[in-house]
Every structure is written in structure tokens, then in C-alpha cells.
Amino acid sequence: MSATILIVEDEFAVARGIQYALQQEGYQVTVARSGEEGLDFATHQAPDLVVLDVRLPGMDGFEVLRRLRAVGSKAPVLVLTARSDEVDKVIGLELGADDYLTKPFGLRELMSRIKALLRRAYGDLADAAGGRVIRHHDLLIDLERRRVQRGQRRISLTPTEFEILRHLASRPGRVYTRSELLELLRDYEALDQDEKTINVHVSHLREKLEDDPAAPAFVLTVRGVGYAFAER
Ligand code: CA
Numbered sequence: 001m002s003a004t005i006l007i008v009e010d011e012f013a014v015a016r017g018i019q020y021a022l023q024q025e026g027y028q029v030t031v032a033r034s035g036e037e038g039l040d041f042a043t044h045q046a047p048d049l050v051v052l053d054v055r056l057p058g059m060d061g062f063e064v065l066r067r068l069r070a071v072g073s074k075a076p077v078l079v080l081t082a083r084s085d086e087v088d089k090v091i092g093l094e095l096g097a098d099d100y101l102t103k104p105f106g107l108r109e110l111m112s113r114i115k116a117l118l119r120r121a122y123g124d125l126a127d128a129a130g131g132r133v134i135r136h137h138d139l140l141i142d143l144e145r146r147r148v149q150r151g152q153r154r155i156s157l158t159p160t161e162f163e164i165l166r167h168l169a170s171r172p173g174r175v176y177t178r179s180e181l182l183e184l185l186r187d188y189e190a191l192d193q194d195e196k197t198i199n200v201h202v203s204h205l206r207e208k209l210e211d212d213p214a215a216p217a218f219v220l221t222v223r224g225v226g227y228a229f230a231e232r
Pocket of ligand 1: 055
């Protein structure tokens with residue numbers, strides 16, 4: 001697992017420097033050269049963290065941040081301000097920035113801020129280098145340690161619930177019928193041989209996982225067919 005980071009910065013040299021430093025640390029990095037492009041990427045690709053310059057041509061960084069929060073993105077945002085401008089900092093934090101850095105800054109300082117933000121947002125799973133971790137917005141599924149988190153909150157699942165989640169989340173969008181899931185789980189533990197059992201487990205899983213179990217965002221019902229994990 002490596003965290004995905006979006007840099008929104010129009011100055012080529014600055015963007016390239018940050019990108020290179022982050023890639024050296026093993027992060028997956030995307031650069032957007034305008035506010036519009038950055039907002040589009042952040043909305044559709046849901047990066048784990050955003051480094052956002054305030055001074056951008058067209059839509060500025062504040063507007064990007066405002067719109068990002070308006071569509072419900074909870075990704076940590078580190079704002080870059082052009083100078084030691086208190087007003088910029090205050091506006092940025094009010095709009096939901098998680099931290100800010102004033103240009104010019106050292107890459108080492110930037111790196112430690114980013115690591116701290118990732119740890120704050122995702123807990124120690126942020127450091128789970130090499131392990132297989134599935135991320136979907138603030139949901140993290142650590143397949144090796146069999147642990148599940150929403151943001152910092154640990155979610156305790158039964159082995160059966162975890163197996164259902166693992167199968168679904170490993171292939172987002174793939175629809176599993178109840179009998180398919182039952183078959184997959186049979187390899188894992190003895191279950192009542194009734195497809196309705198699956199419904200009960202999925203309903204418990206949703207109660208633990210979803211904000212609103214009646215309108216699930218992760219484990220979706222495909223009417224008349226079965227269940228699928230939401231595509232990113
Ligand atoms: Ca700029």
C-alpha cells in the first residue's frame with residue numbers, strides 16, 4: 001500500500017520538486033496544474049491527501065478547497081501560501097485545510113507535515129508499507145492484519161463479516177450472488193446452508209461499517225442479484 005497524493009500547483013519547478021521528493025518516499029503522486037484540474041481529480045479519484053497551492057490561475061486554491069469540502073471530501077489538505085500571510089492561513093483553516101506551509105519551505109519540512117497528516121487521518125495503517133490495504137474514502141481494510149478502520153475508528157468484525165467484506169472489496173463493482181458468497185465462505189468456515197444467512201451477515205456488516213445502513217455507501221445491494229462493493 002502506498003498513499004496517493006495530489007499536488008495542485010501551477011509552478012512547474014515547485015510541483016516537480018515536491019513530486020520527486022514524495023515519489024522517493026514511495027507515495028503515488030499526481031500533479032494538477034490548475035484549480036479546475038485539481039478539483040476534478042480530487043473529486044473523482046479520491047486521493048488520500050492533497051497539497052494545494054493558494055495562488056493558481058483561474059479557480060484559486062481556496063475555491064478548490066471550498067468545493068472539495070462541499071462535495072464531502074474528508075481527505076487531509078495541506079495548503080501552500082505564497083508568503084507569510086496571516087489572512088491566507090486563517091481563510092484556509094476556516095475552509096477546512098488541515099495544515100499550511102508558507103513558501104519558500106524545505107522539502108524535509110513538507111515531508112514531515114505530510115506524514116503527520118496521513119498518520120492523523122488514517123492512524124498506523126498509514127505506515128503499513130508493503131502490506132495489502134484496500135482503501136475506499138476513509139475506509140481502510142488491512143488484509144494481512146485483518147483489521148478494518150473508518151478514519152481513526154477501529155471496526156470490529158466477526159470472521160464471517162470480514163470474509164464477506166474482503167471478497168467484495170477486493171473487486172469493487174463485481175456483483176456477487178448470495179450463493180456465490182455462501183460458496184466462498186464455505187471454504188472458510190461452516191455456515192448454515194441458507195442464502196438468507198448472507199443477508200443477515202451483510203446487514204450486521206453494514207451496521208458496523210456504514211454511516212447509514214439503510215443507504216449504504218460501501219456494501220451495495222444489486223437488486224435481484226446480490227451484493228457489490230462500491231467502485232471508487
Ligand atoms: Ca502558484
